[in-house]
Amino acid sequence: MRTYAGHSDAMRSNELYRRNLEKGQTGLSIAFDLPTQTGYDPDHELARGEVGKVGVSIAHKGDMRTLLDGIPLDQMNTSMTINATAAWLLALYVVIAEEHDVPQEKLQGTTQNDILKEYLSRGTYAFPPGPSMRLIADTIAYTVQHVPRWNPINISSYHLQEAGATPVQEIAYALSNAIAVLDTVRDRDRGRDPDLMGSVFGRISFFVNAGVRFVEEHAKLRAMASLWDELGRDRYGVQDEKQRRFRYGVQVNSLGLTEAQPENNAYRIALEALSVTLGRSARARAIQLPAWNEALGLPRPWDQQWSLRLQQILAYETDLLEYPDIFEGSKVMDGLVAELIEESREEMARVAELGGAVDAVDYMKAGLVESHRERWRRIESGELVVVGMNRFTSTEPSPLTADADGGILVVDPQVEAEQKAALERWRAERDPAAVGAALAELARVARNPDENIMPASIAAARAGVTTGEWAQTLREVFGEYRAPTGVGEAAAIPSEDLADLRDEVERISEVLGRRLKFLVGKPGLDGHSNGAEQIAVRARDAGMDVVYEGIRLTPSQIANSAAQEGVHVVGLSILSGSHRQLIPAVLDALAAAGVGEVPVVVGGIIPEADAEALREAGVAAVYTPKDWDLNQMMRDIVALVAERNGITATA
């Protein structure tokens, strides 16, 4: 087990950034922890186990000041992976730049700032869709005017493919998302600035995914570029061709990486990298490659180096970059692109009919869950071959994985305690009257849809307001929101595939007296819900009554639901690495709610050492990505319920 020290708090991250800058790096890429991403302070109940975990915790301008200490902001290109709270983090950044005497006009960087994919896949949303779109439009309008070198939004279809999107869905939903953003910007401006749409259009970039079907994936990017150009010209009247260019960065697919025979992932990654580099007219501006062993746990520096070397071989050894577009004039490629464009147009029309991307969130979410389910069905039936996983599975012992420790992100638990204590000091030392006035002004602006949220946010940042206070003020005005789970609409699997399993569920249910009832819960702030959704749908198809409430639940909410709903078994899914804190907390909460005897199973990226500890704590079974056969998992769960209720197994 290794300690991931870099990102936990502002001081440690600052040290890391400065070391990297000394080595010649010119940009910063800031990953924030989940509480910062979702607008909760480190002492909020939901932040438990998550503070400093997947990124740095930034609770107020003091943290931002520490984070950026000694870094020349006038020369930096700073990329922030931040969405729901992008306006706030940008405000903090502007305020610290101010302290460094760097005017906003000089700041360069990117805020991801794409909310729809948070509802559809990634899960770090904070507010309902309408107000969220307004926040995005406000940051765009503000930066175009005051921070002209900033990229205010990076539309991320990457996460859609991770959630199961087909190429057509990835294209159509990403572009529909862009339309929703651009329309909002246009409608809010009401034609006051004739050059606005051109400059906004030119500043929008994309973050896409590339899977192993690399010919089709390349066609997907060409189709997107063509549709984007057309959109700029026809819908927004953008004259300048440069402003209409499809700019995208890419991270190749993680969904297709396997835990079985993980060395094969190295080849997959290489092929995926080709899909975004092969043809010059749709080549990525930036590529991130995952490590071959990502499905096992945290990659070691050597694993990351291996991925970097692949990029270097492509760029410096191969002749890939020496030619103009190699697909120009290719009938096959043109045909494929035309087909994708046509189908994407149809899907975009469907989204438009539903009122656009904001109103079609439920529809798109259901569509993704359904595609993912279909993909999984094809893997299970063997129609979709995944080498080493469902075919060619026998293997020689691997020397590569023999000493891999399967480590995961472990943050010093001290960080959470330190951050909480520091926050308390911060609150005690600031001027409460100034904070109160700044929050009142923020609430006033939030209630007035004609005003831009940025100036009031910047003033609040200056006054010492915390991340949680900023978000809570907006939650009170905008309301809370739970994204659709998409599972209710998923089509049922043909019954013959599941006949045995269903018979067993029926038999057990009859003995139990009522239908086997299964609660699927996602504790904490981790929003990666694809796994939990597929489990919920499969359990339903197997004949169970399934209670699934979506992401972001506290242990006491899960326990309360388990008790009130009278469930026979609880399944918990966590991918953020906070299972060590959260799972025992759920077990305690279940006992406190009087249902401590209900068996609990856990799924996630969980190293064997942790799995053992969880079993000792009372977890009945632990599942990891190698357990891809969902029907087998269902059989296990049914058997577990039978055993706990003294029902004998079938012969």
Place this chain on the structure above:
Amino acid sequence: MTDPGLDGRQLARRLRERDLRAAPSVLNLLESDSVASREQARELLAGVAPSELGGEAPGHVVGITGPPGVGKSSLLARLISEWRRRDRSVAVLAVDPTSRRSGGALLGDRARIDVDPGDPRVFVRSAAAGNRLGGLAAATRAAAAALSAAFDVVVIETVGVGQSETEVAEVADTVAVVVQPASGDVLQFLKAGIMEVPDVLVVNKADLGRVAQRAVADLGAAVRALGASDTPVVAVSSLPPGSGIDELVDAIDAHRARVDLPARRRRARRMHALADFVAEHGERGLRGLGGRRETERWLAEQDPGLDAPALLQALERRAQLG
């Protein structure tokens, strides 16, 4: 948890003592199909019958129904907090419209009813609907009867228009139908008589301004034209800061104050017995009793204090005699 030792009499005693923590076990028992459980369920319902309580159960059974997507769940969350503000305990029986194609069901309604998990005086239980859109789950009638002995408010939430409020009306003391502005269906259904006039009409999404005001006016006119001038039309908004929730709770209370509660409850028990009889013996069994209307008439002549299982037994005895 084969729910062993779920003792109907003991659970009835706990409900009579208004022990809200009994609710999960009460539902576990009432949902159970085993022979032993059904015997205990009869004991339970007998234990909360008017004869045991010295009158009708004190809780107010409120049906909330309406077409999908009108925002029932967020409205319900607001109602719950208003009832809690008025210091009333609330049980919610959320009937999920998901059909049981595979036998299983996804119960997602709970997710949209945001309640404080630390509040012991709110209980939410979800169940899959029967075979029809808007139909009640098998145990819902019994659960409403049982929980109204302990909770101040028992809400039955269902989806649909047409069938659903008819069925909910057989159980609830007060039925509120929720519509959204500019949805003409309900107006048409009312005018065409496909739908009974509910006790309270709620226009949600009043934040839509003029569209909402028009909907309120149109529905009000339709209701008066149908001679149901008692039915209030209340405009509410579940979006923060929210509006109209106060008035809606008052309107629901006012209905309860003017309705003949014992008559409504007697009818609920008869319809419950009838529904259980049909579930058990089918339409053929019903014909053996002389048909639905005849059976309803016969049930109306029985002892008004009888609980639903007792009425069912009476029906079954009569069917054998016939």
